[in-house]
Amino acid sequence: MFFYYVRLAALSYKRNPILSTLMVLAVAIGIGAYMVVFTLNYTMGGDPIPHKSAQLFHVQLDNGDPDRENDPPDQLTYIDAMALQEAGRAFRQTASSKLSVIVEPTNPEIRPFSVIGRGAFADFFPMFDVPFLYGQGWNAEADENIEQVVVLSRETNERLFGGANSVGETVVLAGMNFQVTGVLDYWDPVPKFYDVNNGPFDSGEALYIPWHHTVQSDLPRTGNTNCWKPLEGTGQEAFLNSECVWIQYWVELRSRAEEEDYLSFLNAYTNEQRNLGRFQREQNNKLFDVQERMIEQEVLPDETRILSVLAAMLLAVCLLNTIGLLLAKFLGKSAEIGARQALGAHKGSLFVQHVIEAGFIGLLGGLIGLVLAYFGLEGIKILIGDQITVSDWVHLDVPVVLVTITLAIGCTIVAGLYPIWRACNINPAIHLKTQ
Secondary structure (H helix, E strand, O other): OHHHHHHHHHHHHHHOHHHHHHHHHHHHHHHHHHHHHHHHHHHHOOOOOOOOOOOEEEEEOOOOOOOOOOOOOOOEOHHHHHHHHHHOOOOEEEEEEEEEEEEEOOOOOOOOEEEEEEEEOOOHHHHOOOOEEEEOOOOHHHHHOOOOEEEEOHHHHHHHHOOOOOOOOEEEEOOEEEEEEEEEOOOOOOOOHHHOOOOOOOOOOOEEEEOOHHHHOOOOEOOOOEOOOOOOOOHHHHHHOOOOEOEEEEEEOOOHHHHHHHHHHHHHHHHHHHHOOOOOOOOOOEEEEHHHHHHHOOOOOHHHHHHHHHHHHHHHHHHHHHHHHHHHHHHOOHHHHHHHHHOOOOHHHHHHHHHHHHHHHHHHHHHHHHHHHHHHHHHHHHHHOOOOOOOOOOOOOHHHHHHHHHHHHHHHHHHHHHHHHHHHOOOHHHHHHHO
């Protein structure tokens, strides 16, 4: 019976194509506009590492200006990051920061080029479940010995080695030979939760090296650096001993108990530093898990929430118009419905038939809405192309497509319930007398 009712819905569309097309377009416009905003919210506000986001915590220590009342700095000083790293009180921990480095290919046909890399500790890769195409990350011993090892992104490996397994090969960075230990598979989390300070929707780094090289080799920093008081001296040593914050610090804590213990450790550490003349404000250290960090940094801007409300209002207006059009269409079939009732058709079967007809309209509207949403997202890519390095994350994936079709069908059926109820409660006698 289902396919029979679908056939009846298609025949009904052909009998009244103008009215039916108006309904399809109303649904398509409302669904298309809503899904553009939904896709942005779904992508920008999604959980980038859902299976362990509650176990990863961003550390903030309040070493800010004592004469100002504001939140703790987003990053750590060199002194604090190294102290926490050396203490090793978390299950896993890593300091990390962005850097700029010149890559000098061994292939004479490839010219040297500059890339954005990241200095990190060995725990960075298992903490964030970074996928590998070849090899693996380095180990803790490489961190301790400041070994010249490197992990390449998939794109960098394509550029240098044509995508071949380059584990064990040598890459020259800033005049130094680094041995490749691993090549990442595709990994570009959205938002870029491990470093939202430098752009939550920027692309990932081209390569990763042991963090100590950022200091030992004095590689140029490219991330944010904030200082609330002048340096006491000049040169790198003065900078490293300053209150300048420039290092992101993450820890992995597997339970609530570990979280409480680590926060107690942070408070004890800052109390100790306070006795040495640092951390002059009231204690206000923070541990934010991934989702809390995204909210705290306002990764999903207020404008998208406003757009969501406006898109929902547009969808509601389109559905109200659809109710009126469905009412006109179904009541226009009063004579047909009355004749079928007189011949013994049950109200339940008539109801199902018209629900499927409304769903058929919703399906067509959803498919056209997908096309409108696609072009809408392409337009957004053009608008944000200059502000965001990579806009490939703005697209209609399978879950969004399924949500779009389901929402279109569901909304149209809900909008059609009143018109269907009116049509199924027609008195057949009135129409039989007029025929």
